Amino acid sequence: xxxxxxxxxxxxxxxxxxxxxxxxxxxxxxxxxxxxxxxxxxxxxxxxxxxxxxxxxxxxxxxxxxxxxxxxxxxxxxxxxxxxxxxxxxxxxxxxxxxxxxxxxxxxxxxxxxxxxxxxxxxxxxxxxxxxxxxxxxxxxxxxxxxxxxxxxxxxxxxxxxxxxxxxxxxxxxxxxxxxxxxxxxxxxxxxxxxxxxxxxxxxxxxxxxxxxxxxxxxxxxxxxxxxxxxxxxxxxxxxxxxxxxxxxxxxxxxxxxxxxxxxxxxxxx
Amino acid sequence: xxxxxxxxxxxxxxxxxxxxxxxxxxxxxxxxxxxxxxxxxxxxxxxxxxxxxxxxxxxxxxxxxxxxxxxxxxxxxxxxxxxxxxxxxxxxxxxxxxxxxxxxxxxxxxxxxxxxxxxxxxxxxxxxxxxxxxxxxxxxxxxxxxxxxxxxxxxxxxxxxxxxxxxxxxxxxxxxxxxxxxxxxxxxxxxxxxxxxxxxxxxxxxxxxxxxxxxxxxxxxxxxxxxxxxxxxxxxxxxxxxxxxxxxxxxxxxxxxxxxxxxxxxxxxxxxxxxxxxxxxxxxxxxxxxxxxxxxxxxxxxxxxxxxxxxxxxxxxxxxxxxxxxxxxxxxxxxxxxxxxxxxxxx
Numbered sequence: 001x002x003x004x005x006x007x008x009x010x011x012x013x014x015x016x017x018x019x020x021x022x023x024x025x026x027x028x029x030x031x032x033x034x035x036x037x038x039x040x041x042x043x044x045x046x047x048x049x050x051x052x053x054x055x056x057x058x059x060x061x062x063x064x065x066x067x068x069x070x071x072x073x074x075x076x077x078x079x080x081x082x083x084x085x086x087x088x089x090x091x092x093x094x095x096x097x098x099x100x101x102x103x104x105x106x107x108x109x110x111x112x113x114x115x116x117x118x119x120x121x122x123x124x125x126x127x128x129x130x131x132x133x134x135x136x137x138x139x140x141x142x143x144x145x146x147x148x149x150x151x152x153x154x155x156x157x158x159x160x161x162x163x164x165x166x167x168x169x170x171x172x173x174x175x176x177x178x179x180x181x182x183x184x185x186x187x188x189x190x191x192x193x194x195x196x197x198x199x200x201x202x203x204x205x206x207x208x209x210x211x212x213x214x215x216x217x218x219x220x221x222x223x224x225x226x227x228x229x230x231x232x233x234x235x236x237x238x239x240x241x242x243x244x245x246x247x248x249x250x251x252x253x254x255x256x257x258x259x260x261x262x263x264x265x266x267x268x269x270x
Numbered sequence: 271x272x273x274x275x276x277x278x279x280x281x282x283x284x285x286x287x288x289x290x291x292x293x294x295x296x297x298x299x300x301x302x303x304x305x306x307x308x309x310x311x312x313x314x315x316x317x318x319x320x321x322x323x324x325x326x327x328x329x330x331x332x333x334x335x336x337x338x339x340x341x342x343x344x345x346x347x348x349x350x351x352x353x354x355x356x357x358x359x360x361x362x363x364x365x366x367x368x369x370x371x372x373x374x375x376x377x378x379x380x381x382x383x384x385x386x387x388x389x390x391x392x393x394x395x396x397x398x399x400x401x402x403x404x405x406x407x408x409x410x411x412x413x414x415x416x417x418x419x420x421x422x423x424x425x426x427x428x429x430x431x432x433x434x435x436x437x438x439x440x441x442x443x444x445x446x447x448x449x450x451x452x453x454x455x456x457x458x459x460x461x462x463x464x465x466x467x468x469x470x471x472x473x474x475x476x477x478x479x480x481x482x483x484x485x486x487x488x489x490x491x492x493x494x495x496x497x498x499x500x501x502x503x504x505x506x507x508x509x510x511x512x513x514x515x516x517x518x519x520x521x522x523x524x525x526x527x528x529x530x531x532x533x534x535x536x537x538x539x540x541x542x543x544x545x546x547x548x549x550x551x552x553x554x555x556x557x558x559x560x561x562x563x564x565x566x567x568x569x570x571x572x573x574x575x576x577x578x579x580x581x582x583x584x585x586x587x588x589x590x591x592x593x594x595x596x597x598x599x600x601x602x603x604x605x606x607x608x609x610x611x612x613x614x615x616x617x
Binding site for chain 2: 090096099103109
């Protein structure tokens with residue numbers, strides 16, 4: 001349904017003020033796939049996502065969308081191709097689900113033009129595709145954390161972009177809602193061909209849901225590739241500074257990481 | 271994709287229905303405003319007959335009654351436009367700062383406009399309405415920027431309470447400065463005082479005509495920014511993701527709000543709390559979409575100031591209580607109620 005886009009970072013350096021968080025980073029996001037960026041706290045994974053979505057201006061290097069520098073593209077034009085769901089979006093008190101989702105249409109609307117049939121259709125499609133029509137008239141404040149995160153993704157869906165970046169979409173959710181959100185993103189990827197790039201905390205969720213895993217250490221990409229290639233004991237050691245055992249996930253076949261702490265671990269062979 | 275298939279277009283129905291409800295509220299508010307405007311022309315400290323009202327409105331000033339009615343017409347128009355301007359200014363300031371306590375009075379913007387005008391009168395011989403307006407807008411703009419800068423200092427940025435405190439402190443300082451400017455000038459005390467309490471009593475057509483283009487520009491800028499305000503309400507990052515240039519959009523909307531607050535203050539003096547109270551009431555009725563909130567606030571703000579003016583004329587007969595005092599009596603409890611609400615940070 002959607003065209004595949006080419007999102008890449010070239011020799012990227014970003015940071016805050018004088019501080020450089022990421023230096024000389026190259027990344028090629030595979031089009032039409034789900035990519036998960038993982039890493040320890042403060043390794044620069046959110047910073048990388050913010051730079052790719054143009055929230056942060058690179059100190060050096062470039063972020064390229066189909067070969068064009070995103071920082072020189074027109075804001076609305078970029079927003080029709082590349083969507084973003086930040087870590088903690090704000091919902092005004094009393095806003096209804098339908099109103100919130102409708103606001104995702106902003107990049108498709110002309111300055112003074114009225115709400116169009118296309119907008120109606122995109123909002124209706126987004127609500128129906130995510131099984132949230134019943135929530136349309138409810139105020140956001142009344143929803144549970146899981147429903148709320150779902151509604152934010154519906155808004156991103158109404159924006160109708162071919163590339164969607166999400167910063168820790170599953171943080172603060174219980175495990176059932178984490179799975180629900182990641183299933184929803186998988187639907188989106190399979191049915192619409194949307195390229196998804198997400199920062200995830202949970203290595204096992206990332207390994208199960210992503211086609212492409214990017215592991216970061218201190219502002220650099222330590223390893224990237226399929227979960228099977230990337231997720232091994234050495235990577236976990238380098239990324240999290242922790243010993244782990246990797247087994248095959250019996251439900252999905254993806255690698256599954258079992259952390260080794262100091263306690264509750266059977267005597268290991270040396 | 272999800273297996274459940276619901277009735278197609280049901281979200282469209284939802285949206286249309288809410289549009290109809292909002293339109294009905296807007297029409298109802300306009301009807302109320304027309305009624306209040308008629309009341310404002312008809313009643314006052316001098317009782318007049320129906321005949322005098324008819325003749326007075328059409329420009330006859332043969333009897334004292336007719337003359338009183340004749341004078342009430344521009345006064346009513348002024349109350350309407352000032353109320354609309356202040357309410358829209360408040361709605362936009364609340365949107366721009368995502369702060370439920372934002373209001374041109376609370377943020378010190380009207381006091382900034384006042385100090386500028388008073389200084390102009392005292393030191394630079396300012397006398398024309400045009401001069402008042404430009405001076406007030408500049409004063410309002412400088413104060414808005416300064417208060418926002420002070421309120422943003424420290425951790426957490428411009429939180430609602432910090433911003434309100436910065437505004438209150440600035441207001442207090444500006445009020446003292448106004449006194450310092452006026453006190454040594456016995457010759458202008460009276461001009462300044464009558465202007466400063468906040469009133470629409472002395473209204474004539476000439477300043478109305480002068481201020482009209484400013485109010486139109488301010489309103490168009492504010493309403494034109496409403497979709498940006500809608501996006502920014504979801505946080506700056508979401509807004510940027512939706513293709514809004516956040517800094518520019520915020521500056522544009524804020525300029526619209528400052529023009530409205532400055533122009534309204536220039537012609538009616540500082541009137542507090544209208545910009546605070548009205549948008550909150552309106553959100554309860556038409557929701558948080560700025561495309562509706564801004565015009566609806568304009569109508570309800572006009573209703574509030576017109577009512578305040580009529581009440582001020584009636585309760586202290588034969589004297590009159592200034593509009594600014596009446597709105598403060600209504601607004602202060604609302605301010606306290608908002609501060610006491612637990613969700614004060616979320617707008």
